Amino acid sequence: MFNKLIASILPYFPKKFIWIFSRAYISGETMADAMKASKDLNSQGIIVTLDVLGEFIKTLDEAEENKKEYLELIEETEKQGIKGNYSLKPTSFGLLIDQEACYLQMREIVAKAASYNNFCRVDMEDSPCTDMEIALYRRLHKEFPKNVGLVIQAYLKRTYGDLEKMLDMNTPEIPTSYRLCKGIYVESPAIAFKKYEEINQHFLEDLEFMFKNKIFVGIATHDKPLVDGAYELIKKFNVPKNMYEFQMLYGVTPSLRKSIVDKGHSMRVYVPFGKKWFGYSTRRLKENPKMASHIIKALFYKG
Numbered sequence: 001m002f003n004k005l006i007a008s009i010l011p012y013f014p015k016k017f018i019w020i021f022s023r024a025y026i027s028g029e030t031m032a033d034a035m036k037a038s039k040d041l042n043s044q045g046i047i048v049t050l051d052v053l054g055e056f057i058k059t060l061d062e063a064e065e066n067k068k069e070y071l072e073l074i075e076e077t078e079k080q081g082i083k084g085n086y087s088l089k090p091t092s093f094g095l096l097i098d099q100e101a102c103y104l105q106m107r108e109i110v111a112k113a114a115s116y117n118n119f120c121r122v123d124m125e126d127s128p129c130t131d132m133e134i135a136l137y138r139r140l141h142k143e144f145p146k147n148v149g150l151v152i153q154a155y156l157k158r159t160y161g162d163l164e165k166m167l168d169m170n171t172p173e174i175p176t177s178y179r180l181c182k183g184i185y186v187e188s189p190a191i192a193f194k195k196y197e198e199i200n201q202h203f204l205e206d207l208e209f210m211f212k213n214k215i216f217v218g219i220a221t222h223d224k225p226l227v228d229g230a231y232e233l234i235k236k237f238n239v240p241k242n243m244y245e246f247q248m249l250y251g252v253t254p255s256l257r258k259s260i261v262d263k264g265h266s267m268r269v270y271v272p273f274g275k276k277w278f279g280y281s282t283r284r285l286k287e288n289p290k291m292a293s294h295i296i297k298a299l300f301y302k303g
C-alpha cells in the first residue's frame with residue numbers, strides 16, 4: 001500500500017526531488033555521463049550495455065530521433081573504446097505505431113553495431129509486445145545472427161514453449177543469445193507466474209534449457225538465490241565462460257555484483273541514460289510499485 005501511494009504521488013513532486021531518488025539508477029542525462037559511468041565500470045572489469053531512455057513514443061518522427069541518438073551513441077562508444085553493447089526497446093522505434101517502420105529503424109542500428117562487430121539486445125516489453133518482439137528478433141537474426149539477441153522473461157507461462165520454438169535459430173557455429181530475467185511488468189495471473197518461488201523455479205528451468213542447448217545466456221538478476229542456482233547449473237553442465245555472463249542494472253546491489261566479479265565470472269551492467277529519465281523513473285514506479293521501496297532504500301544505503 002505504502003509503495004503504491006509513493007509511486008502514485010512521486011510524479012507530482014518537483015523533478016529535482018525525483019532526481020535525488022533516480023540518480024542511483026540512471027547514469028545521467030547526456031551521452032558524456034553514460035560514457036563516464038561506462039569507463040568507470042570497465043575499469044572495475046565490468047562490461048556494459050547502453051540504453052537511451054525514450055520509450056512510449058507517439059510519432060514515427062520520435063522513432064527517427066531515437067534511432068539517430070543510437071547511431072551517434074554507437075559511434076561515440078566505439079570511438080572511446082568502451083567495452084559494451086547496446087540495448088534497444090522496440091517501442092522506442094515505433095513498434096506500436098508501425099511494425100515495418102520499427103523494423104527498418106532497428107535494422108539500421110543493428111547494421112551499424114554489426115559494422116563494428118558489436119551487438120544489440122532487443123529488450124522485452126509488456127505482453128502485448130511479446131509476439132511482435134519475437135517476430136522482430138527473428139527477422140533481424142536472419143540477417144545478423146551474430147549481432148542481435150533477445151530478452152526472455154521467466155515470469156511468462158509461455159516462455160519455455162517459446163524457447164523450444166526458437167531452437168531452430170540456434171547452431172553450434174553461431175549460438176543464439178538471450179538475456180534471461182524475471183520480467184518487470186505487471187502481468188495478469190492468466191499469463192504470468194506471480195509467486196516469487198514459482199518465478200524463480202521457472203527462471204532456473206529456462207536457464208537449464210539454455211545451458212543444455214548450448215545457447216549463450218546473460219543471467220540478469222540481483223536475486224542471491226538465483227545467482228547461487230546459476231552457479232550450481234554452471235558447475236553441473238560445465239558451462240564454458242564464453243557461453244554465459246551475469247547482468248545487473250546500474251546502481252543495484254553493487255556488493256553482490258562485486259562478489260560475482262571476484263569469483264571470476266563475466267559481468268555486464270545495464271547503463272540507462274538520457275533526458276527522458278523522469279518519465280522512465282516515474283513509469284517504472286507505476287508499473288512496479290515495489291521499485292519505490294528500492295528507490296527509497298537507496299537514499300539511505302548503497303547495495
Ligand SMILES: Cc1cc2nc3c(=O)[nH]c(=O)nc-3n(C[C@H](O)[C@H](O)[C@H](O)COP(=O)(O)OP(=O)(O)OC[C@H]3O[C@@H](n4cnc5c(N)ncnc54)[C@H](O)[C@@H]3O)c2cc1C
Nearest residue numbers: 123124151181182183184220221222223247248249270294
Ligand atoms: C540487465 C537487466 C536487463 C533487464 N531487462 C529487462 C527487460 O528487457 N524486460 C523486462 O521485463 N525486465 C528486464 N529486467 C528487469 C527484470 O525483469 C527484473 O524485474 C529485475 O531485475 C528484478 O528482478 P531480480 O531478478 O533482481 O529479483 P527480485 O526478486 O526482484 O530482486 C531480488 C533482490 O534484488 C534487489 N533489487 C532488485 N531490483 C532492485 C532495484 N531496482 N533497486 C534495488 N534493489 C533491487 C533487492 O534486494 C531484491 O530483494 C532487466 C534486469 C536486468 C538486471
